[in-house]
Amino acid sequence: MGAEVVIEGLTKSFGRQTIWRDVTLTLPPGEVSAMLGPSGTGKSVFLKSMIGLLKPDKGRCVINGVDIVTCSEHKLYEIRKLFGVLFQDGALFGSMNLYDNVAFPLREHTKKSESEIRRIVGEKLEMTGLAGADKKLPGEISGGMRKRAGLARALVLDPQIILVDEPDSGLDPVRTAYISQLLIDLNTQIDATILIVSHNINLARTVPDNLGMLFRKELVMFGPREVLLTSDEPVVEQFLNGRKRGPIGMSEEKDTATMAREEAEAAAGHSDGSPDEDIRGVVPQMQPSPGLPERAGARRRMDRVMRILHTLPANAQEGIIESLTPEEQRHYNVHANPRYAPQNPAPQNRPGLDDTQQIPRISDRGPVPNQHQGQLPADQVARIPGGAGEGAQPRPGGGYFGGGGNGPGGA
Numbered sequence: 001m002g003a004e005v006v007i008e009g010l011t012k013s014f015g016r017q018t019i020w021r022d023v024t025l026t027l028p029p030g031e032v033s034a035m036l037g038p039s040g041t042g043k044s045v046f047l048k049s050m051i052g053l054l055k056p057d058k059g060r061c062v063i064n065g066v067d068i069v070t071c072s073e074h075k076l077y078e079i080r081k082l083f084g085v086l087f088q089d090g091a092l093f094g095s096m097n098l099y100d101n102v103a104f105p106l107r108e109h110t111k112k113s114e115s116e117i118r119r120i121v122g123e124k125l126e127m128t129g130l131a132g133a134d135k136k137l138p139g140e141i142s143g144g145m146r147k148r149a150g151l152a153r154a155l156v157l158d159p160q161i162i163l164v165d166e167p168d169s170g171l172d173p174v175r176t177a178y179i180s181q182l183l184i185d186l187n188t189q190i191d192a193t194i195l196i197v198s199h200n201i202n203l204a205r206t207v208p209d210n211l212g213m214l215f216r217k218e219l220v221m222f223g224p225r226e227v228l229l230t231s232d233e234p235v236v237e238q239f240l241n242g243r244k245r246g247p248i249g250m251s252e253e254k255d256t257a258t259m260a261r262e263e264a265e266a267a268a269g270h271s272d273g274s275p276d277e278d279i280r281g282v283v284p285q286m287q288p289s290p291g292l293p294e295r296a297g298a299r300r301r302m303d304r305v306m307r308i309l310h311t312l313p314a315n316a317q318e319g320i321i322e323s324l325t326p327e328e329q330r331h332y333n334v335h336a337n338p339r340y341a342p343q344n345p346a347p348q349n350r351p352g353l354d355d356t357q358q359i360p361r362i363s364d365r366g367p368v369p370n371q372h373q374g375q376l377p378a379d380q381v382a383r384i385p386g387g388a389g390e391g392a393q394p395r396p397g398g399g400y401f402g403g404g405g406n407g408p409g410g411a
């Protein structure tokens with residue numbers, strides 16, 4: 001399983017310019033997380049800080065018990081070997097063919113024989129769909145292939161943590177879907193902890209287990225995907241819907257007067273070309289390709305999220321319970337909230353829910369209640385079995401759920 005990354009109070013400035021401050025989050029081991037944020041909010045700086053390429057001003061970033069902010073150069077060198085990084089452009093050496101590019105970290109960092117290197121490189125090229133392209137130069141292949149070659153190279157040292165900087169940059173939506181699938185498949189196969197930085201809405205909605213967002217030099221939120229996907233936080237809502245109206249402006253943020261004017265114009269019927277439909281709500285997550293086993297990270301995440309369910313905003317709780325199959329609802333001893341079902345005239349059929357459990361999408365229900373204020377009333381809170389004692393049940397795949405668990409800020 002991949003390594004857990006615990007980040008506490010991380011702050012980074014360049015001179016007098018603070019990029020972000022007091023970022024605290026935990027990347028759960030073996031899960032896929034994504035960090036969103038408008039351009040220039042410091043997402044790439046965040047990735048570089050995580051591998052020690054940039055030094056934060058304060059805070060901690062702890063991996064396998066080592067705080068990479070304060071550790072020695074030697075320790076940092078060792079910790080970096082746990083990482084595989086896919087930079088935006090693949091960062092391939094232009095004069096080397098794909099084989100040599102992918103073999104490079106093995107030749108640099110290990111004493112493996114050329115025959116062993118050939119085996120590993122062949123395996124990684126195969127995994128990334130590049131078998132047969134090993135003799136090509138980076139300049140001779142498409143942007144999508146360069147990304148996959150960069151990913152193959154990021155995999156050769158068997159990383160426990162994979163950082164991916166904007167996997168969709170320069171790619172069309174179809175190639176973006178393929179690279180997204182590849183990331184989910186890799187997570188299934190090697191169970192590494194993955195952090196993706198992106199501003200692609202579709203990728204954000206369908207790929208990661210956990211979602212976070214940087215804005216105004218702060219981490220707006222970080223937690224299970226359902227929290228962000230059902231949030232009515234204005235900046236999150238604007239971002240997920242790709243709207244001009246909202247706090248994010250052309251050069252990062254707008255003043256209150258501009259926002260008020262835009263609201264008034266919209267209320268008066270002015271269209272700024274933004275989509276009308278509110279796409280908030282939990283959509284199904286991308287599954288591993290057919291033929292691959294169940295994703296262990298997804299199974300662990302489900303157990304983890306069900307342990308912290310009662311701490312999450314009401315809409316997120318609802319989205320999570322709705323996305324469970326009836327068997328899973330029974331297993332976790334939760335049920336979809338019946339408040340909405342009878343009032344829904346034409347519920348969309350959801351796989352895994354019987355007629356009485358059909359619940360309208362959040363966007364079908366009119367205004368979303370503010371989920372950041374308080375908790376659900378006690379009678380509406382999902383009942384979660386307690387610790388490993390009473391109520392704990394064996395899972396089909398082994399192990400028990402209950403006990404422990406992070407707060408919502410810790411994903």
Ligand SMILES: Nc1ncnc2c1ncn2[C@@H]1O[C@H](COP(=O)(O)OP(=O)(O)OP(=O)(O)O)[C@@H](O)[C@H]1O
Binds near residue numbers: 037038040043045046
């Ligand atoms: N080495 C550096 N020295 C000084 N400033 C820097 C350095 N690297 C990044 N910055 C500044 O940090 C800010 C955040 O940059 P960063 O590239 O992390 O943003 P981003 O969120 O990844 O943007 P995008 O989505 O457009 O890639 C920018 O204002 C940038 O100019």
